[in-house]
Amino acid sequence: MAFNFGTAAGAGASNPSGAFGGFGTTTTTAAPAFSFSAPTNTGTTGLFGATQNKGFGFGTSFGTGTGTGLGTGLGTGLGFGGFGTQQQQQQQTSLGGGLFSQPAQTPAQSNQLINTASALSAPTLLGDERDAILAKWNQLQAFWGTGKGYFSNNIAPVEFTQENPFCRFKAVGYSLMPNNKDEDGLVVLVFNRKEADIRSQQQQLVESLHKILGGNQTLTVNVEGVKTMPDDQTEVIIYVVERSPNGTSRRVPATTLYAHFEQANIKSSLQQLGVSFSMARTELSPAQVKQLLQNPPAGVDPIIWEQAKVDNPDPDKLIPVPMVGFKELLRRLKVQDQMTKQHQTRLDIISEDISELQKNQTTTMAKIAQYKRKLMALSHRTLQVLIKQEIQRKSGYAIQADEEQLRVQLDIIQCELNAPTQFRGRLNELMSQIRMQNHFGAVRAEERYYIDSDLLREIKQHLKQQQEGLSHLISIIKDDLEDIKLIEHELNESLPMRGGFFS
Secondary structure, eight states: OOOOOOSOOSSOOOOOOSSOOSOOOOOOOBOOOSSSSOOOOBOOSOTTSSSOOOOOOOOOOSOSSSOSOSOTTTTTTOOSOOSOSSOSSSOOOSSSTTSSOOOOOOHHHHHHHHHHHHHHHOOOSSSSTHHHHHHHHHHHHHHHTOSEEOOOSSSOOEEOOTTSTTOSOEEEEEEEOOOOOGGGOOEEEEESSOHHHHHHTHHHHHHHHHHHTTOOTTEEEEEEEEEEETTTEEEEEEEEEEEOTTSOEEEOOHHHHHHHHTSHHHHHHHHHTTEEEEEEOOOOOHHHHHHHHHSOOTTOOHHHHHHHHHTOSOTTTEEEEEEEHHHHHHHHHHHHHHHHHHHHHHHHHHHHHHHHHHHHHHHHHHHHHHHHHHHHHHHHHHHHHHHHHHHHHTTTOOOOHHHHHHHHHHHHHHHHHHOTTTHHHHHHHHHHHHHHHHHHHHHHHHTOOOOOHHHHHHHHHHHHHHHHHHHHHHHHHHHHHHHHHHHHHHHHHHHHHHHHHHO
């Protein structure tokens, strides 16, 4: 699951009310931003109500101007790596100092919050009843997360973005935390090119990256993996191995390599290669995860954030992240479709492998049975050769005592087997039972069938109709026979009368 949350909200996050009523009292509550350098949030209790009703909202970015945010690549495989990927004011070489620092609220942001409250509650632009309609329009724009809120003739309008705390198009999702260490040296580069083009020119790409790194012979660029991303983009994971003069080698740490890529001249060279995004894939420390979870992102209600943490299906591997706007929802859908296709492709490969293994198993079983028969035949032939060889070797010698004992034992066994009341009778009985079981088993195997209940009902109905037709036909035949008998009887009685009449 990948969530790119854009830029941070311009104003401090406020806890929105669920409905808009009259302008109520405000309280300032600490709700630190989920960013590198964003100021602390200033919450307002219900702008239009006396009580603070927590509004639904999960959206804001994780940084103001210093990165594309925590979520980019969480689902695309980019990991949590370098939190600030688009540093504009300072290079972030690690996830350490200053990551969670939150300066005090500035007067400009306080004015921004006041202006937003004025635009939503009591604009004074026109000075008549139209200001109430304008307030409702500003509220609608704030809910939608777009547009400008005009409220005064002397002050610039408020810009509404999807990151504002009143935007309703926000949700929460869960992203997988990476488990790669900084020593692994993995850095993600996202190219605006298709995977087929990247794979076909992978060697040229490695050489170009090596030149960007200065062409140092002690450095070697290696590709860890290539994966398709939505919108015809490709994710390439690389690491650099540094060899020392004494023959030892080590991987360049991910944060060091990422900091080098973020230099202005290096970054422009990467952009010429088609790189649109880079990130160091490193895991978060327990302290960092705790800090992230304790401070809800700007614009996210603390109660909803706490509920999101409670609903986390796997707190050890997943972390809640907000999703803001339909654009993020669409991107998440594309990433999920991409992952679904990859899973289906993997399942198809596994299915083909299973089918091939089943064929190989069938062939192997047939060969094993063939080899068993061949082994049995060879064993019999070997035994016959040994018998003939032993006969020739013993030819001309008298029967020895041990051979005589063996002959006596064989005669006794033969007599016992031939006795009708002992083993021979039991063997005959067992053979008869085996033949009967085979016969019954074959009969039962032939009688294995099943008739559907609906089809059986139709057959019964058809047979019933046939039976009724036969019964009706039999009754007609009986009536006709009675009529024929009556006609014959009448004819027999009329013949004597006609004979006497003509005599």
